[in-house]
Amino acid sequence: MSIQVPVYSTLYNQGISPEILFWVGCAGSFDARAQRVTKAFCTILNKIEVSFAILGEEERCTGDPARRAGNEFLFQMLALQNIQTLNHYGIKKIVTACPHCFNTLKNEYPELGGNYEVIHHTSFLNGLIADGKLKLQGGGSFIGKKITYHDSCYLGRINGIYEAPREILEALDADLVELKRCKSNGLCCGAGGAQMWKEDEPGSGRINQARATEIISSGADIVAANCPFCITMLQDGLSSDPTEKNIMVLDLSELIVQQL
Amino acid sequence: MLEQIIFSILCILSFGFAAKRFLFISRNINLGVDWTPDSTPSEKWKNVIFIAFGQKKMFTKWLPAILHLFIYIAFIFTQIELIEILIDGITGSHRVFLPILGSFYLLIINFIEVLSLLALIGTFVFLARRNLLKIPRFQSVELNGWPALDALIILLAEIVLVSFIFMMNSADVALHQESYQFILSGFLVPLLQDFDTNTLHLLERVGWWGHIIVVFGFIVYLSYSKHLHIIFAFINTYYANTKPRGKIENMPAIMDEVKSLLGISEASNGTDQLPDFGSNDVFNLSWKNILDAYTCTECGRCTEVCPANMTGKKLSPRKIMMDIRDRADEVGKKLDSGDVAFCQDKNMPLSPTNFSDGMSLFSQISPEEIHACTTCNACVEACPVLINPLEPIIKMRRYEILTLSSGPGDWVPLFNSLENNQAAWSMSAERSAWTADMND
Numbered sequence: 001m002s003i004q005v006p007v008y009s010t011l012y013n014q015g016i017s018p019e020i021l022f023w024v025g026c027a028g029s030f031d032a033r034a035q036r037v038t039k040a041f042c043t044i045l046n047k048i049e050v051s052f053a054i055l056g057e058e059e060r061c062t063g064d065p066a067r068r069a070g071n072e073f074l075f076q077m078l079a080l081q082n083i084q085t086l087n088h089y090g091i092k093k094i095v096t097a098c099p100h101c102f103n104t105l106k107n108e109y110p111e112l113g114g115n116y117e118v119i120h121h122t123s124f125l126n127g128l129i130a131d132g133k134l135k136l137q138g139g140g141s142f143i144g145k146k147i148t149y150h151d152s153c154y155l156g157r158i159n160g161i162y163e164a165p166r167e168i169l170e171a172l173d174a175d176l177v178e179l180k181r182c183k184s185n186g187l188c189c190g191a192g193g194a195q196m197w198k199e200d201e202p203g204s205g206r207i208n209q210a211r212a213t214e215i216i217s218s219g220a221d222i223v224a225a226n227c228p229f230c231i232t233m234l235q236d237g238l239s240s241d242p243t244e245k246n247i248m249v250l251d252l253s254e255l256i257v258q259q260l
Numbered sequence: 261m262l263e264q265i266i267f268s269i270l271c272i273l274s275f276g277f278a279a280k281r282f283l284f285i286s287r288n289i290n291l292g293v294d295w296t297p298d299s300t301p302s303e304k305w306k307n308v309i310f311i312a313f314g315q316k317k318m319f320t321k322w323l324p325a326i327l328h329l330f331i332y333i334a335f336i337f338t339q340i341e342l343i344e345i346l347i348d349g350i351t352g353s354h355r356v357f358l359p360i361l362g363s364f365y366l367l368i369i370n371f372i373e374v375l376s377l378l379a380l381i382g383t384f385v386f387l388a389r390r391n392l393l394k395i396p397r398f399q400s401v402e403l404n405g406w407p408a409l410d411a412l413i414i415l416l417a418e419i420v421l422v423s424f425i426f427m428m429n430s431a432d433v434a435l436h437q438e439s440y441q442f443i444l445s446g447f448l449v450p451l452l453q454d455f456d457t458n459t460l461h462l463l464e465r466v467g468w469w470g471h472i473i474v475v476f477g478f479i480v481y482l483s484y485s486k487h488l489h490i491i492f493a494f495i496n497t498y499y500a501n502t503k504p505r506g507k508i509e510n511m512p513a514i515m516d517e518v519k520s521l522l523g524i525s526e527a528s529n530g531t532d533q534l535p536d537f538g539s540n541d542v543f544n545l546s547w548k549n550i551l552d553a554y555t556c557t558e559c560g561r562c563t564e565v566c567p568a569n570m571t572g573k574k575l576s577p578r579k580i581m582m583d584i585r586d587r588a589d590e591v592g593k594k595l596d597s598g599d600v601a602f603c604q605d606k607n608m609p610l611s612p613t614n615f616s617d618g619m620s621l622f623s624q625i626s627p628e629e630i631h632a633c634t635t636c637n638a639c640v641e642a643c644p645v646l647i648n649p650l651e652p653i654i655k656m657r658r659y660e661i662l663t664l665s666s667g668p669g670d671w672v673p674l675f676n677s678l679e680n681n682q683a684a685w686s687m688s689a690e691r692s693a694w695t696a697d698m699n700d
Contacts, residue, residue, distance in 0.1 A: 005695040024691075026684040035694045042698065056692040060682035068635050069671050070538065070657030072511045074678055076518035081682075084524070103506040111510045153636040158506040184641055185320075188567040193635035197684070198670030201632040204572025 003039075003046045007056040012089055018051040021086075023096035023105065026061050027228035033235070034228035037251040041097050041121055044253060047260050048134050052095075058085050062104040069194040076112070079104070083114035097121040097253065099154035099227045100192070106159070120155055122226045122252055126164040129171045136171055140258030142250075147174040148220035150211070150234060150249075151186035152227035165226055168252050172259060177218050187211050189237075191229035212237030216244060223249045267349035267472070274476035281483035285554055288592040291612050292547035299502040307646065312497040317644040321561075324389075327382035331418065334375035335490070341372055341425075345472050355432075358439070366441050373429065373444040376422045383418045390415075397560030402579040407558055410485050417481075421474045428467025431460045492555035493645040499548055500646035505637055508654055511537065514662075538658025540620045542588045543612060545652060552647040553585035562639035562649055568632035575632035577639035577649035583624040584652060591615065621656060630656045631668050 011018055022045065027034040045052050060082050063075035086094075094116050096102050106118035119127075128134035149169060155161045162183045169176050181187040190200075190207030200206055211234060215223055223238075225231050228251075235249045297304070310316045315332065318325040344357045358365045390398045390411060398411075429445035434452045452460060482488055513535065519525040539545045562577035563569050569576050594602045594617055595610060603609070604616040630653050639649045661667045677686035 003698050005692075005698055007692065029691045029694060030683060030685050030687045030689070038694060039698060054692065054695075056695075057690060059691055061678055061684050063678075065674060065684055066678055067508055068654065068657075069674070070654065070659075070661035070667065071671075071675055072514045072537065072658055072662060073518065074675055076511075076515050077522075078678060078682060080515070080518055080522055080524060084522070107504040107507040108510075111507075112515060153634070153638075154506060157637050157641050159504070185565070185638075188634045188636035188638065190567060190571075190634060193633050194671060194674065195634050197674040198631070198668050200571075201568070201573045201575070201628050203568070203574075203632075207567045207571050207634065210567070210571055 003043055005042050006053040008053040008089055008091075009056070009058065011053050016051075017090065018053040019093065020050065020052045021089075021091050021094045022052050022054050023062075023094050023098075023101050024054055024059060025096060025098040025101040025228070027232075028097055029059070031228060031232065033232060037097055037228060037231070037253055040251065040253040040257040043257050044125065044134065044260065048128060055085065060085075062101045063108075064100040064104045065194040065197060067104070067108070068192070079109060079112050079114070083109060083112055086114055086116065091116060093117045093119070095119045095121055095124045097226075097228070097251070099152045099159070100229070103154045103158060120159075120161065120164075120226070122155060122168065123161060123164045125253065125256060126168050126171075129168065134256070136256070136259040138173065138259060140172070140255065142172075142174060142222050142255060142258065145175065145221040146177050146219055147222045147224055147255075148177050148179050148215060148218045149182070149224045150179065150189070150215070150230055151182055152225065152230045153186065153188050153192055155226050156186050157184050165224065165252055168256070169224060172255055174224070174255070177220055179214050179218050181214060187214065189227075189230040189233035191233045196229050196233075206237065206240075208233040208237030209240055210237075212241050212244070215247060216241060221247060222255075223247060224252055224255060225249055226252055261352070264350060264352050270473070270476050271346070271349065274479045278479045278483060281480075284592055284596070285483060285488075288542070288588040289547050289550045289554065291542045291588065291591060292545045292550045293543070295546035295548050297499050297501055297548070299500070303502045304498050304500075307497040307500055307502070308494055311500075311644070311646055312494045315644070317642075317646075320642075324386075327385050330375065330378035330382040334372070334379035337368070337372050337375055338425075340368055342472075342475060345468070345475075348468075349472065369429070369442055370444070373426070373442055376425055377444060380419065380422045383415050383422075387412075387415050397564040400560060400563060400576060400578070402576055402582055403558065403560075407486065407582070410487075411558070413481075414485065414487055417474055417478065421471060421478075424467045424470035424474065426467075428464055428471060431464035431467060435460050435464065486556065486558045489555055489557040489645060492551070493557075496551055496555040497646050499551065501548075501648070505640060509651065511658075513537075536659070537662035538660070539652060539655035540622055540659045540663070542584065542591055542621075543615075544659075545584065545655060549648075549652050549655075550584060550588050552649075553581045553588060555645055556581040556585065556647055557645065558582065559644065561642040561644065562647075565638040565642045567634055567636055567638065573628075573632040574626065575629045577653075580625060580629070580649050580652060581647060583621065587619075587621055587624065590619075591617070621652075625656065627660060627667075630660070633657075 008021060024038055028038040060078050062082065063078035066078065067075035094105055099120060102118060102120040105116065147169060149165055151162065188207055189211055223234055225234065231249050231251060238244045238247050315329060318328055344355065347356045348354060389395050426445055426448060429442050430448035430452060433440045433442050433445045434449045536544060542550055558578060560578050566575060566577055595612065595615060598610055600606060600610065602615055602617050604614050608614045633653045635650060637650060674684060677683055
């Protein structure tokens with residue numbers, strides 16, 4: 001099966017308006033690790049034959065890191081231009097695999113004039129599984145292994161989505177072990193608030209290493225995540241721990257794709 | 261008669277002084293800029309009922325929640341007894357409610373006695389948690405000095421208060437065996453059996469006066485203490501925002517400016533002079549941020565869950581709130597001093613708009629602290645009284661970046677690539693380059 005990733009402007013010029021816009025985000029577009037998540041998600045979208053498109057070169061950073069760093073001017077520049085693009089195409093429904101993009105598009109764009117139905121791919125995929133549109137075939141390399149789930153701040157505590165990812169793991173027949181700090185008490189990976197782009201302030205340790213220690217003590221073989229920044233931070237944290245035994249950090253879509 | 265006069269004078273003095281302090285704090289809160297909560301009346305009252313009155317968020321930690329509940333319920337029900345003491349004190353009556361309420365009165369006093377005992381147990385456990393068990397969140401550097409003493413004073417005062425209640429009640433039981441059936445105080449009566457009636461009367465008076473003097477002291481002390489939360493928790497939960505937590509407050513002035521730059525709207529014909537952006541002092545925080553600061557109980561649940569703090573960074577959300585409160589107090593005192601030295605323009609009278617003391621929030625809060633925040637919202641989630649420590653952190657970052665044009669050097673490449681490439685990283689590849697090898 002050849003996987004298609006249509007660009008919105010092309011379809012638009014053909015008079016086609018896809019059902020959903022897949023918002024790829026900077027990490028999903030440029031980061032080699034996150035690209036694998038992007039591709040896994042596109043594979044699923046192709047499999048279920050949903051009509052979707054990406055903005056391609058017309059997509060800009062949502063402005064999340066700029067706003068959280070305090071650079072409101074830059075945030076407004078990016079956000080307002082994105083909104084111009086989105087409104088130009090009359091986009092109604094956006095799905096994204098990044099909780100930071102999700103949060104900004106969903107909660108911050110309306111006040112700037114951008115009103116869309118914004119769904120994180122976790123909720124989207126869970127909905128597809130629940131509706132029977134996405135049929136899981138079972139199996140996958142993770143079966144028989146312990147999986148833990150890391151709540152990203154921006155999906156979990158900030159947007160209250162705790163159950164959808166866990167329902168997916170249940171549907172995948174994964175052997176879930178919860179981390180000591182989970183759900184509303186989940187521990188940050190250390191990347192948010194534009195920390196991803198700066199060195200840590202002086203301290204006794206790194207946040208991602210603290211989280212990695214918790215993951216290791218859970219006895220899990222795989223960490224399911226839902227955020228490109230968490231994936232990078234956690235994998236880095238785990239790699240830096242000498243006791244670590246090749247724990248994999250995988251996006252939920254990378255688990256699902258194994259059961260297509 | 262002398263007792264009534266002394267009582268009335270003390271009563272007026274304590275309430276009068278407390279009123280003056282509340283006006284001072286209320287003025288300090290209003291030094292902040294205008295802000296309107298987006299919550300509906302029903303959301304507001306729901307928060308007051310569940311979060312403040314019902315202490316819902318306290319119960320994420322069961323043990324302190326239950327012990328705190330004992331003290332809280334004891335405090336509420338003791339108000340009935342305090343009303344009686346006020347009437348007795350002014351009119352010279354003794355247990356004025358007893359003949360009116362009859363056996364129901366005995367029930368109330370017995371209930372208050374049980375609660376007082378539970379509160380006493382809670383107080384001892386709290387003292388142990390702070391001073392013997394040394395629970396980490398009570399050991400942070402920002403608690404050194406006055407905050408730690410404040411916590412100790414109030415717990416000791418609670419012990420003294422409850423002791424006086426039992427002294428008063430047990431002496432009364434010993435004097436009026438037949439009519440005062442206070443069960444818990446009754447257990448103390450054997451200790452008093454050797455005393456004559458006069459001594460028992462004296463003990464009752466000492467208990468009564470001791471109790472009310474601690475209460476008057478508390479009324480005055482309250483406004484200097486983190487115990488202000490017993491009032492402000494209700495006000496703060498009422499005004500708490502219920503907007504989506506991930507939505508950072510918009511800056512309409514900048515939005516409009518950018519809209520006109522992009523040609524989305526007409527160029528604003530306002531002044532070229534843009535105001536200071538973000539916050540460096542109480543004058544450019546919102547009044548809600550300052551109310552948050554005065555509401556803070558210094559419980560440290562925010563700091564305990566802060567990922568930056570737990571990895572040894574200097575950031576402590578509790579310290580941010582305490583620093584804002586202390587700054588508001590400091591500015592308030594300086595404004596009240598009328599000292600011309602604090603005037604920005606020496607030819608104009610001292611006022612909130614004509615104030616400069618060469619200090620700001622940055623005098624206490626270092627850039628290192630605000631730079632360490634991951635915006636994870638754990639502090640916001642943890643606060644039992646809906647304080648938002650994240651908002652002032654973002655506002656101070658805004659001040660740094662937008663007004664001072666400073667901030668972490670590491671962010672310069674981020675800003676540059678966002679500006680030039682509309683992406684968080686500067687990459688030579690196109691944004692959709694990943695699609696090329698989709699089928700490899």
